[in-house]
Amino acid sequence: MKQNRILLIIGGGIAAYKCLDLVRRLREQGVSVRAVMTRAAAEFVTPLSVGALTNDRVFTDLFDLNDEREIGHIYLSREADLVIVAPATADLLAKMAGGHADDLASTILMATDKPVLVAPAMNPRMWLHPATQRNVKQLKNDGIHFVGPNVGEMAERDEAGPGRLAEVPEIIAAAEPHLANSPIARSVTPLHAKRPLTGRHVLVTSGPTHEPIDPVRYIANRSSGKQGHAIAQAAFALGARVTLVTGPVTLPDPEGIKTVHVETAQQMLEAVRRGLPADITVFAAAVADWRSATTSRQKIKKTGDRPVIDLVENPDILATVANLEAERPQHVIGFAAETHDVIAYAKKKLLAKGADWIVANDVSSTTRVLGGDNNAVHVVTPESVESWPQMSKDEVAERLMLRAAEHLRRTTAAAE
Numbered sequence: 179m180k181q182n183r184i185l186l187i188i189g190g191g192i193a194a195y196k197c198l199d200l201v202r203r204l205r206e207q208g209v210s211v212r213a214v215m216t217r218a219a220a221e222f223v224t225p226l227s228v229g230a231l232t233n234d235r236v237f238t239d240l241f242d243l244n245d246e247r248e249i250g251h252i253y254l255s256r257e258a259d260l261v262i263v264a265p266a267t268a269d270l271l272a273k274m275a276g277g278h279a280d281d282l283a284s285t286i287l288m289a290t291d292k293p294v295l296v297a298p299a300m301n302p303r304m305w306l307h308p309a310t311q312r313n314v315k316q317l318k319n320d321g322i323h324f325v326g327p328n329v330g331e332m333a334e335r336d337e338a339g340p341g342r343l344a345e346v347p348e349i350i351a352a353a354e355p356h357l358a359n360s361p362i363a364r365s366v367t368p369l370h371a372k373r374p375l376t377g378r379h380v381l382v383t384s385g386p387t388h389e390p391i392d393p394v395r396y397i398a399n400r401s402s403g404k405q406g407h408a409i410a411q412a413a414f415a416l417g418a419r420v421t422l423v424t425g426p427v428t429l430p431d432p433e434g435i436k437t438v439h440v441e442t443a444q445q446m447l448e449a450v451r452r453g454l455p456a457d458i459t460v461f462a463a464a465v466a467d468w469r470s471a472t473t474s475r476q477k478i479k480k481t482g483d484r485p486v487i488d489l490v491e492n493p494d495i496l497a498t499v500a501n502l503e504a505e506r507p508q509h510v511i512g513f514a515a516e517t518h519d520v521i522a523y524a525k526k527k528l529l530a531k532g533a534d535w536i537v538a539n540d541v542s543s544t545t546r547v548l549g550g551d552n553n554a555v556h557v558v559t560p561e562s563v564e565s566w567p568q569m570s571k572d573e574v575a576e577r578l579m580l581r582a583a584e585h586l587r588r589t590t591a592a593a594e
């Protein structure tokens with residue numbers, strides 16, 4: 179059976195050392211990796227150590243005539259299913275966007291007909307520079323795929339912001355769909371076949387709730403259910419048995435997933451309790467905080483009097499489940515949609531509700547998160563805050579479930 183093959187172009191930057199781990203992990207997954215290093219990359223990691231991990235020779239110079247005769251830059255990329263550029267420096271991005279071909283790496287990138295996945299890493303100011311942003315926009319228009327950069331601390335002291343190389347599992351997760359779609363990979367086991375959530379039960383809440391006032395009126399919110407449904411699908415793709423408890427949405431029920439439809443918060447709580455036990459619960463639903471204390475059996479008429487709706491608080495499903503004694507899931511993930519002070523509120527929510535992680539997002543009117551296809555989230559844990567760049571809700575879901583699978587693996591191993 180043919181292997182998945184990746185051509186990895188390593189750019190020059192402090193993050194280049196992470197490529198060693200990337201190569202190791204890819205090879206563990208049965209992917210063969212051939213490496214090309216720019217001249218600057220060789221200042222940060224040696225071709226010798228990269229070659230030891232790829233178990234192949236490392237290609238470094240376009241003008242190595244022996245290589246040209248034996249293999250050539252065209253073949254280097256033709257032999258691969260996917261080209262990954264990591265770390266992609268500002269200079270490499272500029273070369274790609276400008277169509278330069280003055281060394282082996284840039285020539286391959288000009289000559290390839292394979293999908294290209296770029297993982298940028300650079301100083302935040304270089305990333306935010308209009309020239310880099312222009313290049314990134316151009317490259318995205320050209321069909322180049324991106325993973326990261328992440329927001330966080332930089333290697334330079336006192337530097338923080340967007341520019342950290344995406345983590346190795348994130349790069350692998352971003353690479354996987356391209357391998358699965360490539361003609362060669364179709365016949366071989368995709369990375370997801372490892373399916374780290376196999377044998378696990380994941381329960382997800384999604385969508386808004388509708389709290390009736392009378393037979394025709396209700397209290398609701400703008401949640402579309404896109405993020406929650408995407409999480410359920412990502413967990414299913416990673417091998418989990420999934421229960422999705424959803425409020426009223428216009429999305430179709432995801433295939434292969436047990437979907438329970440509810441209207442109100444109280445019904446959602448009931449359905450969640452019936453769905454337990456679960457290994458991971460993700461509370462992505464935008465549950466209405468209040469419901470009308472009474473529900474009129476008949477439509478409330480305009481009588482001239484100002485109607486008063488008395489509100490009572492709904493049960494907090496996340497807090498209820500996170501505080502269960504016997505049936506508390508191993509990993510409880512909540513969401514926090516805020517319009518300001520997003521991270522500070524998320525930290526408070528983590529403690530107040532007893533969740534393990536809170537995924538916080540900014541839903542102020544400028545972000546177009548509610549109902550939209552993209553999301554920019556901060557993953558808040560008791561130990562850390564990780565800010566992910568803006569990406570599609572599907573990508574957020576996939577990353578989150580990969581992370582949760584890894585967390586579950588670690589906590590399970592620690593408990594044994």
Ligand code: C5P
Nearest residue numbers: 461462463465492493494495496512513
């Ligand atoms: O308190 P707030 O609504 O901001 O909390 C958001 C988190 O709590 C989300 O994960 C949401 O699904 C969950 N939640 C819940 N039940 C409620 C209110 C919120 O499960 N009644």
